Amino acid sequence: MPEAWPKVPMMERARTQGGEMPTRKCFLCRRQFQFGPQTRAGMSVKAWDITVCNDCHSRQRGGIVPDLYPHLVEHLKTRGIAADYDDHGWIRWPLEKQVSS
Numbered sequence: 001m002p003e004a005w006p007k008v009p010m011m012e013r014a015r016t017q018g019g020e021m022p023t024r025k026c027f028l029c030r031r032q033f034q035f036g037p038q039t040r041a042g043m044s045v046k047a048w049d050i051t052v053c054n055d056c057h058s059r060q061r062g063g064i065v066p067d068l069y070p071h072l073v074e075h076l077k078t079r080g081i082a083a084d085y086d087d088h089g090w091i092r093w094p095l096e097k098q099v100s101s
């Protein structure tokens with residue numbers, strides 16, 4: 001342990017240095033959001049193997065407009081995941097996600 005190491009408890013350091021918070025990248029808007037045990041500004045969509053921020057999720061609650069997020073369509077296609085389209089032609093969130101949120 002180097003001498004210069006700050007003698008501050010773990011909790012204190014996590015609070016003062018926000019940069020240490022674990023973050024994830026939102027697949028839809030490509031923004032970084034906090035994704036730790038205490039702060040979760042988003043969620044993981046395991047069925048699609050992506051993480052999304054709360055903003056995108058609440059904005060797209062009724063379904064994801066494929067025209068706005070063509071990279072999601074590509075992503076699902078490359079992974080062989082069948083997208084579930086509703087009557088509007090929007091992509092439905094996987095059921096599993098609604099349970100975990």
Ligand SMILES: [Zn+2]
Nearest residue numbers: 026029053056
């Ligand atoms: Zn987002």
